[in-house]
Amino acid sequence: MEPVAIVQGTAVPLDRSDVDTDQIIPSDWLKRVERTGFEKGLFSEWRDGEDFVLNDEQYAGANILIGGPNFGTGSSREHAVWAIQQFGFAAVISPRFGPIFKNNSTKNGLVPVEVDQATAEALMAGVQADPTLEITIDVERGTVEAPAIGLSATFDLSPTIRHRLLNGLDDIALTLQQESKIDAFETSRPSYMA
Amino acid sequence: MAKTIIDKVWDRHVVHAAEGEPSLLYIDLHLVHEVTSPQAFDGLRLSGRPLRRPDLTVATEDHNVPTANIDQPIADPISRKQVDTLRANCNEFGVKLYSMGDINQGIVHVIGPELGMTQPGMTVVCGDSHTSTHGAFGALAFGIGTSEVEHVLATQTLQQSAQDRMAITVNGELPVGSTAKDVVLAILGATDTGGGIGAIAEFRGPVIEALSMEGRMTVCNMSIEFGAKAGMIAPDDTTFAYLEGRPHAPKGAEWEAALDDWRSLRTDDGATFDREIILDGSAIAPHMTWGTNPGQVAPISANVPNPDQFDDPAARDAAARALDYMGLTAGTPLRDVPVDTVFIGSCTNSRIEDLRAAAAVAEGRQVKAGMRTLVVPGSGLVKAQAEAEGLHTIFTNAGFDWREPGCSMCLAMNPDKLAPGERSASTSNRNFEGRQGRGGRTHLVSPAVAAATAIAGTFATPADLD
Numbered sequence: 172m173e174p175v176a177i178v179q180g181t182a183v184p185l186d187r188s189d190v191d192t193d194q195i196i197p198s199d200w201l202k203r204v205e206r207t208g209f210e211k212g213l214f215s216e217w218r219d220g221e222d223f224v225l226n227d228e229q230y231a232g233a234n235i236l237i238g239g240p241n242f243g244t245g246s247s248r249e250h251a252v253w254a255i256q257q258f259g260f261a262a263v264i265s266p267r268f269g270p271i272f273k274n275n276s277t278k279n280g281l282v283p284v285e286v287d288q289a290t291a292e293a294l295m296a297g298v299q300a301d302p303t304l305e306i307t308i309d310v311e312r313g314t315v316e317a318p319a320i321g322l323s324a325t326f327d328l329s330p331t332i333r334h335r336l337l338n339g340l341d342d343i344a345l346t347l348q349q350e351s352k353i354d355a356f357e358t359s360r361p362s363y364m365a
Numbered sequence: 366m367a368k369t370i371i372d373k374v375w376d377r378h379v380v381h382a383a384e385g386e387p388s389l390l391y392i393d394l395h396l397v398h399e400v401t402s403p404q405a406f407d408g409l410r411l412s413g414r415p416l417r418r419p420d421l422t423v424a425t426e427d428h429n430v431p432t433a434n435i436d437q438p439i440a441d442p443i444s445r446k447q448v449d450t451l452r453a454n455c456n457e458f459g460v461k462l463y464s465m466g467d468i469n470q471g472i473v474h475v476i477g478p479e480l481g482m483t484q485p486g487m488t489v490v491c492g493d494s495h496t497s498t499h500g501a502f503g504a505l506a507f508g509i510g511t512s513e514v515e516h517v518l519a520t521q522t523l524q525q526s527a528q529d530r531m532a533i534t535v536n537g538e539l540p541v542g543s544t545a546k547d548v549v550l551a552i553l554g555a556t557d558t559g560g561g562i563g564a565i566a567e568f569r570g571p572v573i574e575a576l577s578m579e580g581r582m583t584v585c586n587m588s589i590e591f592g593a594k595a596g597m598i599a600p601d602d603t604t605f606a607y608l609e610g611r612p613h614a615p616k617g618a619e620w621e622a623a624l625d626d627w628r629s630l631r632t633d634d635g636a637t638f639d640r641e642i643i644l645d646g647s648a649i650a651p652h653m654t655w656g657t658n659p660g661q662v663a664p665i666s667a668n669v670p671n672p673d674q675f676d677d678p679a680a681r682d683a684a685a686r687a688l689d690y691m692g693l694t695a696g697t698p699l700r701d702v703p704v705d706t707v708f709i710g711s712c713t714n715s716r717i718e719d720l721r722a723a724a725a726v727a728e729g730r731q732v733k734a735g736m737r738t739l740v741v742p743g744s745g746l747v748k749a750q751a752e753a754e755g756l757h758t759i760f761t762n763a764g765f766d767w768r769e770p771g772c773s774m775c776l777a778m779n780p781d782k783l784a785p786g787e788r789s790a791s792t793s794n795r796n797f798e799g800r801q802g803r804g805g806r807t808h809l810v811s812p813a814v815a816a817a818t819a820i821a822g823t824f825a826t827p828a829d830l831d
């Protein structure tokens with residue numbers, strides 16, 4: 172994956188809780204065997220409705236998505252992350268993520284910015300009031316800032332995940348550095364587990 | 366030091382651990398299906414990496430498969446391509462695959478246990494969030510994304526961060542007419558969709574111990590619906606009796622050795638949990654969901670809630686939006702809501718016991734005129750067993766549609782879909798907007814309630830039919 176250090180730009184406010192992965196990428200889109208081409212499927216059922224925020228011209232070109240609590244809840248489909256990324260988002264802000272979605276995000280370099288409820292609400296309101304509000308997410312420092320509304324907050328990322336995001340590291344290559352330990356472990360497994 | 370079952374199973378799989386890093390866990394069983402694997406196999410090919418343990422990897426076709434006319438090629442060309450891709454990948458990498466029409470084919474979380482592949486103390490993963498089902502055997506089982514599928518294919522391990530330990534204790538005894546599905550729906554009502562985030566749950570207490578393996582799988586299946594990484598139930602004589610003699614279960618001296626080990630997989634007295642929920646099982650009535658996430662549940666005897674009754678503004682908002690999508694009016698008795706389609710199936714409730722429960726209600730009765738019904742067994746083996754017991758005749762005599770195994774209308778990747786505005790009573794696990802077809806309205810219920818609803822035409826329990 173590509174390294175990511177700073178995400179700077181404007182945001183789309185998706186003001187609802189429990190946005191599940193079935194909404195992010197409806198199941199019809201899961202039939203693809205490729206890893207690309209999911210941007211058209213992003214929120215496709217909601218985008219067909221007129222007043223969906225992603226259709227709002229004011230937010231065209233935004234690269235940050237702000238969601239309500241429990242963003243990405245539901246199925247394990249990594250296609251949800253691919254769709255968000257391929258549509259043009261580099262980070263998602265939410266007070267609470269579905270754990271598999273959050274984990275999948277970090278494997279692809281989509282930055283999951285988990286902030287406290289007050290920060291999430293301030294950002295949501297800020298972007299609703301001013302679609303051009305500039306937001307900066309700093310992966311190294313773990314901060315999200317929107318100077319125009321006087322907002323500066325932190326978010327948690329484990330040191331390992333931060334390191335991987337910043338360096339665009341391949342998990343499998345890192346794990347294979349422990350291959351001798353995996354070999355040794357396998358000799359100790361009970362025979363009935365094969 | 367006293368340990369929970371969660372720690373015991375976790376600890377025995379640690380291949381490598383270092384301060385401040387996730388642990389590297391060994392994976393004993395990797396289940397694969399057609400939807401979340403193609404990009405992972407592609408990744409292996411692109412990086413020139415071999416599949417480390419084809420012998421610990423098993424694949425099935427389930428999400429896309431039609432449930433009728435399975436002797437014909439899959440009509441939808443994109444579904445067909447996905448299934449063909451799985452076949453080609455399994456062939457290339459030497460993975461055992463159960464294809465459409467094979468008696469052992471079925472929903473991935475049904476076939477693992479039924480073939481005896483899922484065993485106590487194992488780590489089990491699959492690119493599917495309902496992998497938590499396998500926790501019913503005292504396995505540590507969880508769903509993963511496609512990047513992690515590739516990681517397991519290449520290394521037979523996963524990097525995992527420590528989780529909270531959560532105890533969910535269900536005391537007392539279930540009232541007559543309440544089932545495992547009602548237990549887990551009641552748990553969802555108590556935990557909401559986020560209550561288990563960052564945790565692995567152990568289900569315990571007399572109600573859980575009294576459940577059959579099928580019932581325990583139903584409960585563990587929906588762990589993900591309250592956000593838990595996994596759900597586990599300590600293995601006991603019920604578990605061992607289920608496993609003994611299954612094709613992949615240990616045999617002879619190995620069976621005895623395994624039993625000795627498995628009996629140690631219990632939470633020690635005095636072990637502590639980070640979170641705890643206690644429910645009174647005797648108060649659990651038949652439940653159903655009324656909204657668009659599985660935490661929006663109520664007893665069937667309740668009315669459609671008024672959004673104003675929720676204190677939390679986000680919950681109030683979500684409830685209002687859900688009622689709008691579901692086409693429901695606050696205050697309507699749930700029992701008065703008319704239903705168009707009944708779906709009995711999915712990895713939550715498509716096992717033999719689920720079909721027996723539904724058939725017991727259907728026997729000698731007739732499905733309401735105009736009602737669409739689908740009974741979709743979880744696997745070829747479940748289907749064969751049900752037919753051997755004559756359940757299919759009970760269903761078809763009552764007017765139910767008896768189908769071939771697969772995920773079917775649980776997520777509508779095959780032709781079994783709700784039309785916009787159609788309302789279903791479904792034994793599956795997710796009631797998200799559009800989950801069973803665009804614009805469809807899903808209510809989650811138990812198999813017995815689904816069958817009773819098919820007959821009554823509105824939401825009903827079997828007792829309501831008398």
Ligand code: SF4
Nearest residue numbers: 495711712772775776
């Ligand atoms: S039955 Fe439904 S929940 Fe279960 S694996 Fe299939 S699609 Fe997923």
